[in-house]
Structures are given as structure tokens and as C-alpha cells.
Amino acid sequence: MKKTFRGGTHPPEFKLTAEKAGEKLPLPSTVHIPVLQHIGAPGKAIVKKGDEVKVGQPLTQAGGFVSAPTHASISGKVAAIGEYPHPSGREVITISIDGDGNDEWFEEIVEDVDWEKVDAAEIIKRVQAAGLAGMGGAAFPTHVKLSPPKEKPIDTVIINGAECEPYLTSDHRLMLERSEEIIQGAKLIAKAVGAKRIFIGIEDNKPDAHGVLEKAANEVGSDIDLSVEMLPVKYPQGAEKQLIYAFTQREVPPPPGLPMDVGCLVQNVGSCVAIYEAVRYRKPLIERYVTITGAGVREPKNVIARIGVPVSELIETAGGYNDNAAKLLMGGPMMGAAQWTDLIPTIKGTSGVLILSEEEARIGVEMPCIVCGRCVDVCPVFLMPTTIARMSELEHYEDAEKMGALECIECGSCTFICPSKRNLVHHIRFGKTTIMAERRKAQVAKRAAG
Amino acid sequence: MSESTPEAKGTPQSSGSENKKTELTGEKKVAKATPESPPQKEGADKTEVKKPPAPKPKPKPAPKPEPRKFILSSSPHIRDEESVSRIMRNVTLSLVPAMLAATWIFGLRSLGLVALGMASAVLTEWAIYKIFKMEGSVSDMSALLTGMLVSFNIPAGTPWWIPVVGSMFAIAIAKMPFGGLGYNPLNPALVGRAFLLASWPLHMTKAWLPAFWWKQPGYNFFTWKVDPASFIVDGATYATPLEMTKTALRTVRNPEGLPDDVIQSAMVNLQNVADRLIDLMVGTVGGCIGETSAILIILGGLYMIFKKYIDWRVPVSFIAVVAIGGWLFGGSKGAFTGDPLFHIFAGGLILGAFYMATDMVTSPMTKKGRIIFGVGCGLITLMIRMIGGYPEGVSYAILLMNLTVPLIDRYTVPRRFGHIKPATKEA
16 A cells, blocks of 8 residues: 555655755854744743854853753854844844854864763753754654653654755755664654554655665664655655654644654654764754755755855755746745845755746636635645635634634645635635634633633 | 744834834744744853843844745645636546447537537636636536536537526536536536527437438538438437337337337337347447447446446446346346346447436435435436437436535434444444
8 A cells, every 4th residue: 555645745846956966054253042943932042142152162052941052053143143034034133143263163062972871861862962853844843743642652753854845955955865874863753652554754766765765774784663654645745644654644734733642743844864873972063964956046956054054055056046036035936035134044944945037936817716616636634725715814713713724834826726716815814823822812811810 | 043043033023112012023023022032043041031131232134134934734735636617627628439330420510519518618717707707617627527418418419608698507507607617506417408408309209310421412511501300211210229129119008009010119129129239339329429338338437436436336236226227127028137238238328327317516426325326327328218298318317416415415324433332332
């Protein structure tokens, strides 16, 4: 039986950079490191303007359990701490560092030669200290995922190498170039949560990555069940719930349900490498693979970039903009967020910078829904997107909620497939936000009432 | 990098005191950003200080390279190339083989009727868009398809204005008043047909032309003027196979008080119809323009299923119910003696099941709903064919089921991901 999920769609792949090896960028002269690069509470700055910092030195401390610290990605002087454009579209407190060009590393970052003997608690501690946040895009703090409550044991670890977003190839290159670290990281994850088996899932448009990882898995060896598997190419194969279903046929309950409710933990391949480095070298997350691609940029490529590098600089290294560059996205074309400026820095969850040309960015004229039901067919969480979108448009938020608006994973399949070019996800997202705001308001009112 | 100018920061900050309002939000944003300089631009660190370095650089905006402007929109940022107009165009094209076959069988006259129907549908819609200043345009091609389907549903011997009036009614009454494309509750083409049937029953039920009538003496392929009544030879042959069967069956089943020769001829008619099954499939029998060539319609339907324009569930469940019902109740010798193939290929079932019932706007959205819809269409068709007064019931069956679509959609909402009974959690 093919390992996949029900629903989904097949956007064109446009993997322009699949053959381009990850290129290590020269040291940036300036980096901008936002205190918020993850889902959860923002960190608190522990440096001040004028401080000298070294690579890997913590800049913030976590603002709570569901939070992650950030670290200097270059050595130099803290030039400013203040609001700065952020890929979320808002402005976020950001620590800017002017580099000294020495790339001097923080003293505490030393290899632990006995790293293979560390226990679960120590793994989680090091991961937390390293400021890891999911590198697939959602950027959920990793140590939180690694610390499920006792009553929710995890038996299956799934490593996500699907990379189902069109254009992006950063995970693909990482899998080819850092295969051993991925396997080591996966084993550390399994150890941290006490899982019995590990699946590594790769879409079958990347057979080379499958081969390399399988080889690495054999070389490294594992005392628990570890298998590297091919998954059919289908969007959103790399979505957490869909990936879990493909491997285990378990359905993660609707929000606030989490993968741990069905005994699963999903980590991106990039996170595996970061976990390995955090545990063995105590190295914090200061660099990552980023794909710079799209018809709007001259030489699409994959790079290994320090966190905090301005996107404008990444684009320079890729030959600069083409004249027809029209849209700047952080992430892939299906779920990535459009940006108004290229001043924004690369952050932990930045898997790609996509510059769409005018032609690529063209979206047809929105027309009335013809009730073809295609969105219903493709929805990977089995919603009726057009109905929810219409209710949301009509401001019938209660009805939208009843139809499962909050369960939408915003994968964009429905909007991609819609022949009427309706902005379904946009309307649903708007509905979700409104429903959540109402809920918060109701909660506050309740608390106030006693 | 050079596009994100450092110049933008100096100006708004200094103007903040005098102008108190920079009108460009972009500039405002840059101004708020504290370490606004892109890397290695001169004196970035200094401008971070609250008061501007000097109010003097208030130069002409000539050297200012415009910050690159990007399109902002909600994800996803790419779309499938399929569009409404493309779907409508391809569905229309998939009907062309059947239309050409009809032209061959019923002469150029039939093609003329189809063209008139399509033209008047498009013109009507265009006029309504113009007169009522509605949003939208005929370029979505849906009117073209409606016009074609209306014309496919009329006999080949009708006067020229029948498809014209039918298409006009379909667009002007059944589609546009509801808001146009996407909002009509009933299939416009079928409403057009129902209107024609109710208003000019003679033209709609008696204007049959036999297959290849134009090969008969006095006519040719290009003949327009034709009197369908002239093809009536013995008072029965003008009928479509379905009509003939219905009359004959009634005779055979209730023979009391009827002269022997009537019963005899009814038996012969039944036999004739059964013998001509191949003709039914190929379409060389009397019938509506587009209804006849079942094989070509099925090919078009398969193409649409392949392109995912229609869901196989609708035609399959519809046809299956009619076939089974026909087999059960359609025979002259009691239950299970009917000919399912005859019921499938006679009349408008194939066209209706593949092209009318599957109309996106007027059929359910959910998979389960589509099966219910198809089965319902089949049952109503059977009832009309077996019990009702009309020989054919496909179009009324679909129209009636159209009305149930909102209800069906409401009660067939799919089970959402993760909403499973707690027991199903396996090891």
C-alpha cells in the first residue's frame, strides 16, 4: 500500500535548485536577530547596545517554557536593539550586530566527546539551550515537542524530508550533504522521547536523497527500528498530520490535539542536524540551509546562511533581482508569506526566499464559486473550504466554526485548485482569526466576571 | 540592496517634526525601524539616535532609488492553470464529436439549430450583463455550453426559433436573475428544455426526424425546410424508441378489449426496438439532436472524468439505477425481463447523466452527496418512464434533484480529519 493521505493536490514542482549544492556564504557584516523566531513567547534580551558578542553567545533568554533563546550568529558588537521588520509582517524587537569579521566562537561551545552517552533529560536541556525551533517553517520550539507529558508516550518518531512545497530544495540539499548528522539527530530524538521506531519520509521525486540517507542509516546503525521511506509526491505530504497518517494511519485529533496524542513526534530533517550539533557540540542554531529561488532572481541557488542575514543580502549573493521580480516570499509558494520589504532577516524557520516574477505571480481574476467541489476533494483535513470561506465572508463566524474553520491547516490546496481563483484560504484565515479573537474576548470577560 | 534605500530614513525622521504626517506608509515603516540601514550603508548606527543627524539633507528626491515594491497577498501564491472558462470551453469541445455525428445523421439543419441556440444564449447573457450592469462577462463560456445543451435537447425537425427561445429562457430566467454563473439553483439548459416542452409540446414531442431523412428523395444534406409530419408512415414510426416501447408495453400488459392486430403490432414494435440496440448506441435512431449518439457522449464523458471536470459517481449511480430498474420492471413478461441496455441507451439518459446531472453548479459538492444525487435522479427517471405520462423523464428527474442539492450538501458534510471514534486508535 502506498504511504500517503487522502486529499491533496499536485502543484508544479519548480525545483530549480535541486542540483545546486549548498553554498557557504561569506560572513555577513551585519545581522538582525529578532527575539521572536518561534511560536510562543518572545525572548528577553540579555545583552545591551555596545556589548561585544561572540558567535553562539546567547542574546536572549526564553520568555517561558514555550519559547526559545536566540544567539549571536556572528561575532561583533551589538549595534542596536529595537523594532525592525520581521518576516511575520510586523515589527519585532530585534538585536542588530555589526560583525568584526573574526568569527570568534563563544567559549561554552565545545564538543562533548561522550555525547553518545547523554541521557534524555540532558538532550532536551541542550536542545533548549541551543534555541532550536522547528526548521520546516512553523518554528515550534523543539524542546517542547521533545518533552511530552508522561501520560502521552511517544512510540514513533517521524523525520520529515518530504519538502512538498514547490521551488524549495533546502531540505533536499541538506539530506544529500548532511545525511549522517540527520540519522544521528533522529536517533537522539528517539532517545529523548523513548520512541520505539523512526521513519524518515522523503517524497519520491528525491530518490537520490533516499539513497544517501538509506546508506547513512546503514553505516550509522540503530538499535531501534529505523526506516527511510519514499512517499508519493503529493502536496501537502510534508504537513505534520498528513505525514503521521501516511506512516501510521493515525489521525491527529483536531486542535488543540497534537501529534503526541497519537504517540507521534515529527521533526524536520534540518532540525535533526541542529539537534545533533546541539547535543554533540553544544552548538546553537546560528545557521541554516536556505533556498533562494524563483524566476525573479538571477541565479537561484541553495546557501548555508547565518541566522539574521538580511534577505536583501541573500538576494545579492544570488545575482540580484531580475527586472521582472514582483513578489518576495519567505517560504514556498503554497504557504510562504509575502513580504513588503527585503530588509527582513533570515530566521530559524526560513527554508527559502522565493522571488516570483510578474508572470509567476499572476493570479487569475476571482470569479463566483461554481460549486465544483474540487476544494472539498483536495482538502487534506476533509473540510468544505468553499462553504467555510463563504460563511466567513458573510461574517457568519459561528457557522464557519461549526464547519471546522479552526481545523484548517492553511495548506492552500483548495485555493490552488479553485478554477474560480477564489481566495479561500484568505477568507478562512480571516474567519479563524476573528473566531480566536472572539474567544479571547469571551475568556477575558469571563475572568472579569469572576 | 541598493533598492532599500538608506535615504528613506533620514527624510521621514526629520519631517516628523515639521510635517507630522508622512503620507507614505512604506516610508513610515522604514522610519520606525530602528536599525533601518541595510548592511554596510554609511553611518547606519548613527541614524539610530533619536534626533536626526542634521536637518540639512532635505535634498531633491532625485537620487533616491525607489524601494523595490512587492506585491502583497495572502498565500498560496501560485494557482492551478485550470479556470472556469477553460473548463467550460473544454466541456463544450467534448460535445463536438456528438454534434458532428448529429449533423451527419440529421443533416446540416441540426448543426444550424445548435449554432442558433449557442448564439442566442451568449447574446442574451451579454445583453443582461450590459443592461443590468452586472459584474462578470460572457467570456467564462458558460453560456456557450448552456446554449449547446439546450439545442442538444430538441428534436431535429423543430422550427429555428425553438432553440433560440429555449436558450434565451435558460439564460434570462433560469440563470441570470439568480446572480449568474454559480448561483442558479437549477440547470439552466434543462429549465430551457422544460419551458419549451411545456410551451410548444407539439414541436418538442412530434418534430422527430428519422435518421438520415435527408437521404430520402426530395431532400439533401443542406435542406432546411422540412415537415416532420411527412415522415409519419403508419402512425407509429415517427416515435422515438422510448415512446414506442412505452405504448407497446402498455398494450401488451393490458391486452383486454384490444383488437388482435394492435397487440400483434405492439409485440412487433417491441421486438424491433430490441433488435435495434446497436443503432441506439451509435445514434442512428430518431431522437433529440444530441441525445442519440450514446457512444460519442460516453467518450466525451470519459474525457471529462479523466480531466476531473465531473465526478464519475454521478453518471455511474444514475445510469446504474436506471439500468437495474429497467431490468426489474421494464420487461413485458414480468420482473427481471427488461432490457437494461435498452434503458441505458434509449432517450436522453446518457446525455443527461454525463452532461446535465454533473453540472457543477447544480450538483452536490461532496462525494457521498453525488451518489445520493445520482441515485435520486435514477429513481425519478424510472418512475417517470414506467409510471408517468411522459415517455422520458431524465430532464425532470435532474431538475427535481437539483432542488435537493443544498439539502444533500448539508447532510453529507464529510467527516473531518481527526474526528474519529476513540475506539479506532490502533497500536
